[in-house]
Amino acid sequence: MKKPDCCNVDESRRSFLLRSIGGLGALSLLDLMGGRALGAGTETMNVGVLGSGPLQARAKRVICLHMLGAISHVDTFDYKPMLVKMHGQDLPESVRNTQRLSTMSGGQSAFPIVGPLRPFRQYGESGAWVSDFLPYTGAIADDLCFVKSVHTEHVNHDPASKFLHTGFQLAGRPSAGAWVSYALGADNRDLPNFIVMNSGISVGVPQDSAIWSSGFLPSHHQGVEFRAAADPVLYVNNPQGIDRPDRRAMLDTLGELALLQHEQSHDPEILSRMSQYEMAYRMQASVPEVADIRDEPESVLAMYGPDVKKPGTFARNCLIARRLAERGVKYQVLFGMGWDHHLAIKQALPVRCQEIDQPSAALVMDLKQRGLLDDTLVMFGSEFGRTPFAQGQIDNPLVGRDHHGGCFTWWFAGGGVKAGHSHGETDDFSYNVVKDGVHIHDLNATLMALLGIDHERLTYRFQGRDYRLTDVHGKVVKEIIA
């Protein structure tokens, strides 16, 4: 049996003391590197349990762009001339077979194919096919790696989103970002390791903090949610009458009390709580700095498009994501909202695509010109795809597409992934994977490998068993690694 890389032990009193005084100069050497491999079981603020992964990291950080609600892969990346040819005809029974449908289209008597809503064209040296919905993404196709054969078991948003991010369909498991924070620690002292940004509020598609939860890992690894507003973290400023030295003094006294409590109960969550107080104190300075984009030149803002001037938009969040990546934040998830097009896909998809196309392309290229794309993995996709057939009547102008987990597309950029590459194939109807399927567990295993982590060995013992992000599954997709 493989030995886990780490184990969860309560931190020593000493390491907490060292951390709470904030004086890094006082840190002992073992505490500094942390990690079982280096002889210590402790975890300090800046160093994860592994210190470094067992493998050399290709990516030092991840930015995941999640189109919540499920972007239609048949209308964007997975070009199938057959769907154009057979528009209006029923999806052959042999293709659909006995696969599970959602309850929303399961009762339909016919499954008429809806061809791609816009033409596709080929881009760049790689000749990648991209829909005219996404001309900016097309323009950077030679920097992207398309994986067209991603698949999942889930047909509903809530379990599928949790499965994507935590490797399990129910709430309670740690999100990939929490695992990464737990394993590798931070590259910045003043910002959270794991940040989540929403562009607006999800309407109709369930979304909750369990997607970016730390689960059973120490809670300071959970994703910190930035609001879709000019002031991304509420109440970050001191109230009237309290200044920064007052705040410091309060935290120091609170820390002493917490330490007394910890000596009695040895509850590691006390230390987590204190580290969060300390992080919040540092964020009082770091968050306003990162959210203030006045130092960005006009030429850079122009790359992200006009929406970038509006706080809380996907474009603004992409710019903030780049600023956070520059500052070393390990893991970010940006949600794009409004992709659940059961109804009126013809009307909604152009609007949604326009919102995200230029900013996501700009994020990749802005990272590239700064030399950050080499070690930042950008990934773009959804919890599942959408059906090539109509939900509802095909002649209804408000026709839609239902959920489809059998195959969908993710693209990756940077972080040690091949550029100008396409992996996996689907059938002529973009309904089934026919070659090189990439299950969500495989996707997460690959993500971990790019960060230098062996997904089979990063485990955490909880309720009597060892848990990992990929459960007992997951194969690293070596074919997409450069």
Add this chain to the structure above:
Amino acid sequence: MSDFLFFLGRFHVLALHLPIGIVIVAVVLDFVARRERYRALAQASPFLWGAAAVSAVVTVALGYLHFAEGGFAGPSGNAHRLLGTITAAVILFGWWLATRPAAPWLKLVIGVLALGLVSATGHYGGNLTHGSTFMLEYAPGFLRPLLGAETKRPRPTSVAAADPYLDVVQPLLYQRCGSCHNGDKREGSFSMASYESTLAGGDTGRAIVPGDVERSELYFRITRPADDENVMPAEGKTPPTKDQIAILKWWIEKGAPHGKTIGEVGTDAAIEPLLAAQLGIGGAAAAETKPSAAVAADQELVGKLFAAGFLVRQVSQSDPRLVVRVNSPGTELDEGALAVLAAAGAQIADLNLQNAALDDDDLTALGDLAGLSELRLSRNQITDRGLATLVRLPKLASLNLYGNAGVTDAGIDALGRIAALRQVYLWQTGVTAAGVAKLRAARPDVAVQLDAAGGIAAVAAGSPAKK
């Protein structure tokens, strides 16, 4: 015969210990009771012989049921059955004698005969369950010829000199399969006692088809999932390890070689360490699945770097070189911090000093970082003059100078002299298109990155980059 009888039959191996123990006590008791002082014990003799006889008869009956399962029909099995039956008969006779005033010498003879038969029966029974060489395996060298065992093969000193069958495969199979498939106990009519019988297989076909893993029954059986009814070894026995299975696969694919050396057969990088581990050559480390052993970085240096305000991690657990970066944004490095960096020598592989108000003089601190392969100096106040320091870095492959307006075309020569350079970032510097062209001409092996907004600007202007 029904499964239930087979089920009962397996209790033979449990029951057999009773008559053995009881008959030993009975014989010892008879002997001791000859003395005046222990005469009273003689009264227990009929009872003990009776208990021995009853348990012996039960054991023999169970033994016949167990034998009926098959797989015990070798020489040891037949001898065990015959001797066991005779033993039970002799013990029954002993019981009859014990109940009447017979001559003491006759009782003694029968007692000694019973003990001898029990030993002989036990010997053949042991051969069935453990194999006939069980007791010899760890026997000292001088005893082996006396006991009729082959002399131990000397342990090979290198993988290449070893015999793939005699030194690797046979001991491996003996270890994992030998307790049931030996010369005496041929479960499924399959014995691994010799090379020939190992290849021949048993009831279900040829165990090894040289060169053809797919058709080799043995390989098929050991690679079934644990819950498969065909899986071997049978439940409760330790299966071969992943590495041992890989060795068997290699051996079969190579044509099941025998009587040659591994050097003659030929190996590859994947199998060589497994063979070495199986042979016990070069330590057990090779058998570990870990890619390579963890190596810790210089802890004192790491501590100093942390204390100076840097964030530090190792390249990986097995690579002790360091990845060092400044906390961002706005860390201004003082003399002390730069001195700590300079002292790191070749131990830093990847250094990020972005946005740290560095000027050309500060760069001199980096001149001795001989191990540096990635250096990020973006958004500082570096000029062409400072680049001279970087020419001294022998391993510098990736250099990020974006945002240093003082780096101009005049610095191109210096960049061209950085021997290991493969990638340079020059966005928002003073370098012009002419300078880039010059660098590309001098160093076609260096990728130059300027701004990357062109494609996006083209789409915005309405002319998407089409093929």
